[in-house]
Every structure is written in structure tokens, then in C-alpha cells.
Amino acid sequence: MSPKTLYDKIWDAHVVHEDANGTCLLYIDRHLVHEVTSPQAFEGLRMAGRKVRAPDKTIAVPDHNVPTTAGREDPKNMTEDSAIQVAALDTNAKEFGIHYYPVSDIRQGIVHIVGPEQGWTLPGMTVVCGDSHTATHGAFGALAHGIGTSEVEHVLATQTLIQKKSKNMKVEITGKLRPGVTAKDITLSVIGETGTAGGTGYVIEYCGEAIRDLSMEGRMTVCNMAIEGGARAGLIAPDEKTFEYVRGRPHAPKGAQWEAALAWWKTLYSDDDAHWDKVVTIKGEDIAPVVTWGTSPEDVLPITAAVPAPEDFEGGKVDAARRSLDYMGLEPGQKLTDIEIDTVFIGSCTNGRIEDLRAAAEILKGKKVKDGMRAMVVPGSGLVRAQAEEEGIADIFKQAGFEWRLAGCSMCLAMNPDQLSEGERCASTSNRNFEGRQGYKGRTHLVSPAMAAAAAVTGKLTDVRDLM
Amino acid sequence: MDKFEKLTGIAAPMPLVNIDTDMIIPKVFLKTIKRSGLGVNLFDEMRYDRQGNEIEDFVLNQPQYREAEILVAGDNFGCGSSREHAPWALKDFGIKAVVSTSFADIFYNNCFKNGILPIVLPQDAVDVLMKDAEKGSNARMTVDLEAQTVTTSDGEVFSFEVDSFKKHCLLNGLDDIGLSMEKAGSIDSFEQKAAQARPWV
Numbered sequence: 001m002s003p004k005t006l007y008d009k010i011w012d013a014h015v016v017h018e019d020a021n022g023t024c025l026l027y028i029d030r031h032l033v034h035e036v037t038s039p040q041a042f043e044g045l046r047m048a049g050r051k052v053r054a055p056d057k058t059i060a061v062p063d064h065n066v067p068t069t070a071g072r073e074d075p076k077n078m079t080e081d082s083a084i085q086v087a088a089l090d091t092n093a094k095e096f097g098i099h100y101y102p103v104s105d106i107r108q109g110i111v112h113i114v115g116p117e118q119g120w121t122l123p124g125m126t127v128v129c130g131d132s133h134t135a136t137h138g139a140f141g142a143l144a145h146g147i148g149t150s151e152v153e154h155v156l157a158t159q160t161l162i163q164k165k166s167k168n169m170k171v172e173i174t175g176k177l178r179p180g181v182t183a184k185d186i187t188l189s190v191i192g193e194t195g196t197a198g199g200t201g202y203v204i205e206y207c208g209e210a211i212r213d214l215s216m217e218g219r220m221t222v223c224n225m226a227i228e229g230g231a232r233a234g235l236i237a238p239d240e241k242t243f244e245y246v247r248g249r250p251h252a253p254k255g256a257q258w259e260a261a262l263a264w265w266k267t268l269y270s271d272d273d274a275h276w277d278k279v280v281t282i283k284g285e286d287i288a289p290v291v292t293w294g295t296s297p298e299d300v301l302p303i304t305a306a307v308p309a310p311e312d313f314e315g316g317k318v319d320a321a322r323r324s325l326d327y328m329g330l331e332p333g334q335k336l337t338d339i340e341i342d343t344v345f346i347g348s349c350t351n352g353r354i355e356d357l358r359a360a361a362e363i364l365k366g367k368k369v370k371d372g373m374r375a376m377v378v379p380g381s382g383l384v385r386a387q388a389e390e391e392g393i394a395d396i397f398k399q400a401g402f403e404w405r406l407a408g409c410s411m412c413l414a415m416n417p418d419q420l421s422e423g424e425r426c427a428s429t430s431n432r433n434f435e436g437r438q439g440y441k442g443r444t445h446l447v448s449p450a451m452a453a454a455a456a457v458t459g460k461l462t463d464v465r466d467l468m
Numbered sequence: 469m470d471k472f473e474k475l476t477g478i479a480a481p482m483p484l485v486n487i488d489t490d491m492i493i494p495k496v497f498l499k500t501i502k503r504s505g506l507g508v509n510l511f512d513e514m515r516y517d518r519q520g521n522e523i524e525d526f527v528l529n530q531p532q533y534r535e536a537e538i539l540v541a542g543d544n545f546g547c548g549s550s551r552e553h554a555p556w557a558l559k560d561f562g563i564k565a566v567v568s569t570s571f572a573d574i575f576y577n578n579c580f581k582n583g584i585l586p587i588v589l590p591q592d593a594v595d596v597l598m599k600d601a602e603k604g605s606n607a608r609m610t611v612d613l614e615a616q617t618v619t620t621s622d623g624e625v626f627s628f629e630v631d632s633f634k635k636h637c638l639l640n641g642l643d644d645i646g647l648s649m650e651k652a653g654s655i656d657s658f659e660q661k662a663a664q665a666r667p668w669v
């Protein structure tokens with residue numbers, strides 16, 4: 001048999017039908033659903049008199065819209081349009097008989113955190129969701145990607161997706177990371193290197209010692225932002241750490257099924273002589289704690305650098321950089337560490353897991369948020385929140401002056417009341433620094449949780465290594 | 469779904485690179501449970517000021533581009549989220565084709581599901597089309613899906629590639645759920661095989 005990549009193996013195991021021109025019908029093992037991109041899909045089913053083909057493989061949770069403050073079970077505490085979307089999900093989940101975690105359930109949280117936490121996401125699966133950050137689940141060696149609402153409807157009706165195979169790209173991070181450097185810095189640095197369109201047309205497999213050394217949480221952070229690099233999906237081959245994470249989760253296989261699953265999972269790696277269409281190699285030692293300065297995730301620089309000038313770029317990027325600097329209110333040549341911050345947001349499906357909260361708390365221990373700043377932690381799920389409370393991390397945040405919120409997407413995309421105001425500048429652990437992403441004319445600098453905590457303490461973008 | 473065959477219309481130039489889905493349709497407009505009515509909010513934050521007044525220089529506010537049916541855009545158009553509200557908003561405004569050097573993957577797929585044709589061309593071709601679009605409403609561009617060509621107002625012709633299945637669906641306005649449901653037999657037998665090979669799924 002010819003050598004295969006991990007992506008090839010998962011793909012081949014899920015092809016239901018292939019047309020002469022290579023268009024495939026791909027079987028979907030898990031379909032995750034949230035309130036924003038699904039109402040029109042369920043409505044479409046209803047209008048066509050169709051059912052959900054595999055309700056037992058379909059999992060829904062409200063996350064994008066929900067407030068993260070107490071009393072949110074009461075729709076009166078939501079804006080009217082948010083309440084309508086959440087109520088639509090409630091109704092659709094019941095009517096179509098799919099798994100559902102309402103806001104009142106402690107297991108509720110960001111869909112990409114809930115899936116792995118509950119053991120819905122397993123190695124070798126195909127996982128889709130009407131959300132681009134579905135790439136997160138690739139950390140388990142699952143082929144996971146975002147889809148649009150028409151495709152959500154297609155998966156609901158047929159449990160398949162019409163797909164053409166992407167190309168294979170390998171991103172290798174060799175060696176060890178230096179102290180203060182985290183998974184977030186890896187993933188941002190890769191995008192800085194390849195650009196936001198560098199992965200377009202590819203599925204990326206991340207590998208190398210620095211990736212192997214990451215925890216499952218860290219691997220999820222890396223894969224989460226594969227989409228920001230333009231890739232359809234990001235993948236990491238499963239290993240003992242993956243199996244350990246999965247073992248015992250509510251929906252993970254048990255007993256003899258566990259053994260059978262494990263035997264297959266252990267075959268899920270790229271063969272030595274597999275073909276790669278593109279390879280990017282970065283030395284782990286070369287990665288520094290990074291921040292974004294502009295309004296595209298590719299606008300990444302080490303925290304020790306200075307704001308670039310538009311003339312430093314070429315082609316269409318010159319104008320884009322000029323527009324970014326204007327939007328961000330920054331001057332070329334300004335040191336990044338001189339940029340003052342108004343708000344710190346720790347959370348999102350990129351960095352809302354327990355390890356992320358631990359990393360931030362480690363920096364915050366015994367320190368205070370700088371006077372006059374707003375600082376907010378939004379755990380990725382109710383269970384992450386409960387664990388952080390048990391570990392005493394919640395107390396560290398609260399004592400430092402952070403708001404300790406309920407789980408949801410929150411200020412990652414600011415569809416709920418957690419928003420930046422005009423000109424407000426935020427160090428955020430989320431994944432997108434687009435114009436208006438965190439609030440109209442809000443200014444976002446993407447950073448790791450440790451760097452966000454450091455910024456909260458000093459009131460400026462800060463090299464976390466100075467506080468370690 | 470609406471068919472797309474051939475279109476001659478006004479093209480609006482948007483040379484900015486990395487136009488993301490938050491720019492195309494900001495998230496405040498995602499709270500709808502319908503597909504229609506998003507056109508007035510297309511490019512909302514670029515198109516209107518905070519008081520809701522039109523920003524004059526924005527291309528689609530200029531008189532000659534109000535009826536635009538084609539966009540010629542900078543690289544990596546539609547990057548960002550999976551929101552299908554982006555093509556819904558474009559469509560509702562009246563945009564039926566977008567030309568760029570590259571598109572983000574999910575956005576690209578979403579266009580086809582909504583009768584919009586995204587066209588990928590090399591930089592030099594996009595440069596020529598951008599210039600043509602800048603001429604305003606007297607210059608009408610022609611997009612022919614059957615022939616896979618874009619023709620400038622001066623008659624210069626550029627050929628583009630498109631997946632044959634996607635082309636077929638768009639030309640005929642086919643709903644792919646219906647098409648896939650015809651393969652229910654294959655899905656059933658796949659499920660039976662998979663249940664034996666991977667019973668834990």
C-alpha cells in the first residue's frame with residue numbers, strides 16, 4: 001500500500017461515495033451545533049419535511065450569545081434577539097431529539113470545549129460544526145472543520161458532507177520551547193510565517209518535538225487557529241497523551257470497545273515516506289512570546305519588537321497595514337511594550353481551558369490588576385469553571401481584581417453584552433483581531449493567557465518573561 | 469437555489485486584502501433566524517457611521533456602484549468565520565459574483581450554496597479587472613459560467629477554473645441535499661460497515 005498521511009487515512013475511512021471528478025460524499029461522525037449558525041438549517045429541514053438522520057451523533061450547546069453573568073437562565077436577562085436564538089436552539093434540540101446542554105447545565109460551555117470534555121471528540125473521527133474554530137478538535141487526530149449553514153443542514157439531513165480532498169501540509173516545530181513561550185505563541189508564529197492565506201487549500205498536520213511536548217489543552221490551542229492560517233483543518237497525530245485525556249470521559253468507549261478503538265487509534269499517524277504538498281519547519285527555540293499589532297492574525301511580532309511601518313510590506317498589504325495602524329491607533333516605531341491596555345480578556349475556545357487559567361493564575365498570584373483596568377476571565381465551560389474553583393485558581397483571579405464569569409464565547413466575538421467600547425484596547429486570549437470583532441471600533445491584541453495576565457498587572461503589553 | 473448562467477453587470481472595486489467576514493457582515497446582524505434581509509447591513513461598519521448615515525467614500529455608497537452585481541476584491545476575500553450570513557448579505561444586496569486572487573475556503577463553499585459565483589484569477593488578471601471596475605457604471609463586465617470566462621468592458625477575456633460538480637449545481641440551481649439524499653443507499657451501507665469496523669463511534 002502506498003504511504004499515507006494521517007489526513008489521508010482518516011479521509012479514506014470516511015468516503016461514502018466518490019464521483020468521477022473526485023468529489024466525495026464524506027461521512028460525518030460528530031456534528032456539533034450552536035445557536036447562531038443553526039436556526040436557518042433546522043428551518044430548512046422543517047420546510048422540506050426532513051429529519052435529522054443521526055440525532056445520536058448530533059450535539060447542541062448555546063454559547064455565542066449567552067450572557068456570562070448570573071441569572072442568565074432567565075431569557076429576560078438576554079437581549080430579545082439573543083433570547084430568540086437560544087430559544088430556537090432549545091426547541092430544535094427537543095423537536096429533533098439531539099443531545100443538548102442548556103445554559104442551566106454545568107456541562108454547558110463553548111462548543112469546542114464541551115465536545116472534547118464530554119468525550120464526543122475521539123481520534124480518527126470526522127467532526128464538523130457551523131463554526132470555523134471546529135479545527136480545535138484536530139488536536140485529537142480527528143478531521144475537524146467548520147461549515148456554513150447550508151452544509152449544517154446537509155449534515156443534519158444526510159450525516160454526510162460533499163467534499164473534495166485538500167492537499168497535505170506539514171508544519172513541524174522542532175526542539176524545545178523557551179520559558180514563557182506557549183502553544184498560543186506557536187500557533188500565532190506559524191500564521192506570522194505563512195500568512196492568513198498560507199494554508200488555503202490544505203489540511204495542516206502539526207508535528208515535531210515541541211508539539212509532542214504540549215498537553216492536550218495546548219494542542220487544542222494550536223489546532224484552533226489553523227483556520228486563521230487559512231487551512232481547512234489542523235491535525236495532530238494521537239499518542240499516549242491523547243488516549244489518557246480521552247479515557248473515562250462520559251462518551252468515550254469503554255471495556256472491549258475501548259481496546260478495539262485504541263488498536264485503531266494507534267495506526268493513526270503519517271507514514272514515514274508519505275507525500276507532503278507543502279512543508280514548513282520552525283525551530284521551537286526561535287519562537288518568542290508574541291502579540292499582534294494589527295487587524296489580521298498574521299500581524300504578529302515578538303513582544304520585544306516595535307510597531308512596523310506600512311512601507312515595510314509589499315503589494316496590497318501596504319494599504320492594509322496603513323488601515324490597520326490607523327484603526328489600532330498605533331505609530332510605526334512605537335515599542336510594543338509601550339502600548340497601554342484598557343482591558344484584559346481571558347477565555348475563548350483558543351484559551352479557555354483549565355491549563356490556560358492555571359498559566360494566567362501563575363503570573364497573577366499575589367499581584368493586582370493595574371488600577372482603572374477592566375479584567376475578565378470567562379472559563380470555557382461550566383466544568384472548567386468548577387475545576388478552577390476547586391483548585392483555588394478562581395480565588396487568585398478574584399483577589400487580583402478579575403471578574404469571574406460564567407462560561408460562553410463572551411468577548412471573543414462580543415455577541416453578548418461583553419463588548420469593547422469605541423477605542424478601548426484589549427489584550428485578549430481569543431483568536432481574531434479583526435476590526436470590530438470585540439466591539440465596534442474596539443482594538444484587540446492577541447496574546448497567550450500568561451501574556452494577558454502580565455498585561456493586566458502592568459497595564460501595558462508586557463513581556464511575560466519579565467514577571468517570571 | 470437560484471441558477472447562475474451568465475451575467476453582465478457593474479463591478480465594484482474593493483482592492484483591500486483580507487476582507488474578512490466580520491467586515492462583510494458584522495456579528496450584530498447574526499442574531500437573525502432568517503436568511504433574508506441582510507443586504508442593507510452588508511459591509512455595515514465600512515458603509516455607515518455610528519449614526520447610521522452613509523459614509524460617502526465607501527464604494528457601494530457611490531452612485532455608480534449602487535447597482536453593482538460583481539465585486540472585484542483583494543486577496544484572501546471572505547477569511548474568518550464560517551457565517552453563511554456573509555454570502556446571504558452579498559446576495560441580498562444583489563452581488564452575484566466575486567473576483568479575487570484567493571478566497572477563504574469556507575466562504576468559497578458557502579457562495580456556491582447560495583447561487584453566488586466566486587472567481588479565482590491570477591494577480592495580473594485581477595489587476596486588469598480592478599482597473600476596469602474603477603471605470604464605474606459605464607463599464608460592464610461579463611461573467612459567463614458555462615464558458616468559464618470573465619470579459620472586461622473592453623472585450624479582454626480571462627478564463628477561470630471551477631470545479632465541475634460545483635459548476636453543474638450552480639448552472640442548474642440544484643439543491644445538494646436532494647442530490648445527496650439520492651445516495652441514501654450508499655450512506656446506509658457505509659453506516660453498516662462502519663458500525664462493525666468502529667462500533668464505538
Ligand code: SF4
Nearest residue numbers: 133348349409412413
Ligand atoms: S470562543 Fe470565539 S472563536 Fe470560539 S466558538 Fe466562540 S466565538 Fe467562535
